Amino acid sequence: MRSRPAQDFAARRSRLFDSVTFARLCRARDYLGVRYRDRITLEHAASQACLSPFHFNRVFTQAFGETPHEFVTRVRIEEAKKLLLADNHRVTDICFEVGYESLGSFSTRFSSLIGLSPARFRRESRRLFGGFGTRWPLYYIPACYQQFFVGPV
Amino acid sequence: MIQRLSHTTIYVLDQDAARDFYVNKLGFEVRMDASMDNGFRWLTVGPKGQPDLQLILMKVDGPNMQPDVAATLRDLLTRGKLGGGVLQTSDCRKTYEELKAKGVEFLSPPKEQFYGVEALVKDNSGNWFSLTEPKN
Numbered sequence: 001m002r003s004r005p006a007q008d009f010a011a012r013r014s015r016l017f018d019s020v021t022f023a024r025l026c027r028a029r030d031y032l033g034v035r036y037r038d039r040i041t042l043e044h045a046a047s048q049a050c051l052s053p054f055h056f057n058r059v060f061t062q063a064f065g066e067t068p069h070e071f072v073t074r075v076r077i078e079e080a081k082k083l084l085l086a087d088n089h090r091v092t093d094i095c096f097e098v099g100y101e102s103l104g105s106f107s108t109r110f111s112s113l114i115g116l117s118p119a120r121f122r123r124e125s126r127r128l129f130g131g132f133g134t135r136w137p138l139y140y141i142p143a144c145y146q147q148f149f150v151g152p153v
Numbered sequence: 154m155i156q157r158l159s160h161t162t163i164y165v166l167d168q169d170a171a172r173d174f175y176v177n178k179l180g181f182e183v184r185m186d187a188s189m190d191n192g193f194r195w196l197t198v199g200p201k202g203q204p205d206l207q208l209i210l211m212k213v214d215g216p217n218m219q220p221d222v223a224a225t226l227r228d229l230l231t232r233g234k235l236g237g238g239v240l241q242t243s244d245c246r247k248t249y250e251e252l253k254a255k256g257v258e259f260l261s262p263p264k265e266q267f268y269g270v271e272a273l274v275k276d277n278s279g280n281w282f283s284l285t286e287p288k289n
Contacts, residue, residue, distance in 0.1 A: 016202075016241060016242070016243040016287075017243060018243050018244065019242070019243060019244050019247055019248065019251075022202070022243070026180070026201050029201060033182075063202055064201070064202060064204060065203075065204060065205070066204065074204075135189065135190075136187070137185070137187035137188075137189055137195050138189075140185050140187065140195060141195050142160065145160075145209070148217065149193065149211065149215050149216075149217050149218070150189070150191070150193045150216070150217060151191060151193065151215075151216045151217030
């Protein structure tokens with residue numbers, strides 16, 4: 001139920017960047033991370049880094065191991081997961097909340113990255129962690145850490 | 154065969170202070186910050202250039218930690234005996250100056266080593282890290 005194989009990031013990451021370029025890329029990435037609900041064009045994101053769209057797309061991928069589009073998608077899906085875990089909002093509402101304009105494309109993307117539909121993800125999580133409330137962070141905590149550190153909840 | 158490290162634990166004295174240090178001083182991002190009913194707080198951060206690694210900022214005296222173990226960890230941190238790892242940068246001297254200006258404490262300034270340029274930096278709980286600019 002993890003959203004992205006970790007080896008994908010490492011496979012694409014190739015080098016350290018000079019601090020000016022890296023700071024620019026981080027600025028654009030932060031911008032995308034905050035505005036993930038909005039429809040941001042590649043040109044607009046690239047302008048945050050003062051780079052051309054093509055160059056921005058290439059160096060962003062080299063620096064962070066994912067394209068800008070993949071980054072925004074990952075942020076959206078991670079936010080959707082938290083909303084699905086933490087409360088009983090309708091899947092359609094969550095879809096719009098995280099920036100998708102169609103339930104079909106949200107469900108398809110969610111299923112392809114997580115391996116379960118949003119509704120099934122919620123069902124399985126509730127079964128594992130006992131419903132909504134404050135137990136949902138257990139989803140993110142590996143079982144070994146739960147055993148050693150969390151204690152009774 | 155083991156291929157990646159995805160999570161690793163950094164013991165900290167105070168999670169709020171640690172979050173502030175790693176985010177606002179080192180420039181890391183918060184990956185997860187969630188609290189549970191029993192007081193346990195799952196707080197993870199990571200460098201922006203490494204989305205697949207989570208540093209778990211674990212409070213030394215969490216809900217399931219025996220008091221004597223917590224006291225030992227606290228003592229080790231206070232005495233500077235716990236090292237957190239190696240942080241990489243493309244320019245150690247520049248990063249050193251930037252972090253110094255933010256009030257970050259260093260145990261040693263940048264020095265030429267056979268593998269690159271290295272400084273020793275300390276977080277606000279007492280964990281030390283190598284800050285390394287690798288050759289090539």
